[in-house]
Amino acid sequence: MTVLKKVAVLGGGSFGTVIANLIAENGYDVQLWMRDQQRADQLNYEHENKRYLPGYSLSEKVVATSDLQSVVQDAELVFVSIPSQSFRDVIKQAKPFINEGQMFVSTTKGIEAKTFSLMSEILSEELPGAQVGVLSGPNLAKEVVAKQLTATVVASESQLLRSSVQTILHSSYFRVYASSDTYGVELGGTLKNIYAIAAGLSAALGMGENTRAMLMTRSLAEMSRFAVCMGANPMTFIGLAGVGDLIVTCMSPLSRNYRVGHALGEGKTLEEAVEALGQVAEGVNTIKQVKEKASEMQVYMPLVTGLYEVVFNHAPVAEVVKMLMMNEQSTDVEFVLPRGDI
Ligand SMILES: NC(=O)C1=CN([C@@H]2O[C@H](COP(=O)(O)OP(=O)(O)OC[C@H]3O[C@@H](n4cnc5c(N)ncnc54)[C@H](O)[C@@H]3O)[C@@H](O)[C@H]2O)C=CC1
Numbered sequence: 384m385t386v387l388k389k390v391a392v393l394g395g396g397s398f399g400t401v402i403a404n405l406i407a408e409n410g411y412d413v414q415l416w417m418r419d420q421q422r423a424d425q426l427n428y429e430h431e432n433k434r435y436l437p438g439y440s441l442s443e444k445v446v447a448t449s450d451l452q453s454v455v456q457d458a459e460l461v462f463v464s465i466p467s468q469s470f471r472d473v474i475k476q477a478k479p480f481i482n483e484g485q486m487f488v489s490t491t492k493g494i495e496a497k498t499f500s501l502m503s504e505i506l507s508e509e510l511p512g513a514q515v516g517v518l519s520g521p522n523l524a525k526e527v528v529a530k531q532l533t534a535t536v537v538a539s540e541s542q543l544l545r546s547s548v549q550t551i552l553h554s555s556y557f558r559v560y561a562s563s564d565t566y567g568v569e570l571g572g573t574l575k576n577i578y579a580i581a582a583g584l585s586a587a588l589g590m591g592e593n594t595r596a597m598l599m600t601r602s603l604a605e606m607s608r609f610a611v612c613m614g615a616n617p618m619t620f621i622g623l624a625g626v627g628d629l630i631v632t633c634m635s636p637l638s639r640n641y642r643v644g645h646a647l648g649e650g651k652t653l654e655e656a657v658e659a660l661g662q663v664a665e666g667v668n669t670i671k672q673v674k675e676k677a678s679e680m681q682v683y684m685p686l687v688t689g690l691y692e693v694v695f696n697h698a699p700v701a702e703v704v705k706m707l708m709m710n711e712q713s714t715d716v717e718f719v720l721p722r723g724d725i
């Protein structure tokens with residue numbers, strides 16, 4: 384069994400706090416890096432993250448600080464829960480204190496603008512001597528901290544990293560499966576955010592459950608088609624990090640992406656919807672990045688294209704829906720396996 388002496392989490396938002404708490408509840412000391420020392424002091428004193436997880440009491444073994452060096456230096460395992468657009472910046476700040484062989488696990492479900500890099504790629508680029516992995520699955524932060532039975536996937540080429548993460552996170556209510564398809568697991572968690580926005584939007588417009596089932600199933604087909612073109616294993620998409628996470632975020636008002644979509648459906652502007660949320664909704668940026676990449680790679684993604692028109696070009700939903708429902712049917716084959724031409 385892996386014995387870890389020092390474990391750290393970067394990012395004191397909803398999910399970083401949840402990961403730190405899972406580790407602490409398993410009996411390990413864990414340091415949580417937050418950029419604001421006042422908030423760190425408050426968390427240490429009250430054992431609660433008042434801003435992101437109000438009302439949930441945290442283990443006393445979670446120790447928060449804004450001193451990045453003391454958190455990452457000599458930590459064998461570091462989880463990174465920083466929103467995608469700040470991720471590289473934080474890793475660059477941490478870089479001077481990092482040594483060869485440390486393990487880094489991203490829990491972030493987004494894509495860096497301009498580079499189309501996923502977070503594991505940023506980690507490998509910035510920290511060439513590190514062992515890199517990702518954690519993804521249907522893991523709504525508030526349900527995990529409430530100890531609802533949950534499963535997730537750790538993916539990495541490193542067997543040591545996979546088993547270390549399983550050891551440190553696994554508990555009676557949190558089950559950790561392992562995968563070697565890092566890219567597929569990470570892409571699944573990232574792409575589903577797009578469709579959660581569409582699901583929230585359709586719910587606010589009063590669309591029915593047949594519609595939601597169609598949307599989710601065709602979303603899975605569309606994201607799998609894209610992922611295969613990008614080199615991921617399509618089988619990953621029928622697992623927790625694919626369809627599992629798609630289900631939870633398209634069904635739950637706890638999902639921030641779903642809530643952004645819902646607010647748009649209620650007539651709010653994108654700016655108002657994001658502002659009211661006060662937390663990260665990665666899917667908003669992901670729509671843009673995936674739409675661009677899909678046209679570059681010539682991948683057919685009608686849902687992404689339609690949602691882009693609604694969210695960024697103010698296209699009327701009714702027109703986009705009509706276009707989606709009425710377009711040329713002769714090419715509609717539900718799926719063709721095993722090449723992944725889904
Ligand atoms: N909340 C959830 O249920 C889950 C979230 N995730 C993913 O985890 C990532 C983080 O999400 P959440 O923690 O939920 O977001 P959040 O919005 O709750 O918190 C974000 C945290 O990052 C910090 N942050 C932002 N920019 C920073 C910077 N430049 N330097 C230092 N800290 C910075 C903020 O201060 C805040 O503490 C996202 O990619 C999300 O998709 C993954 C699984 C579940």
Ligand SMILES: O=C(CO)COP(=O)(O)O
Pocket residue numbers: 492520521522523524576579628631632637638639640641663664665
């Ligand atoms: O990824 C998540 C659950 O698995 C959280 O989704 P949101 O970022 O939409 O809240």
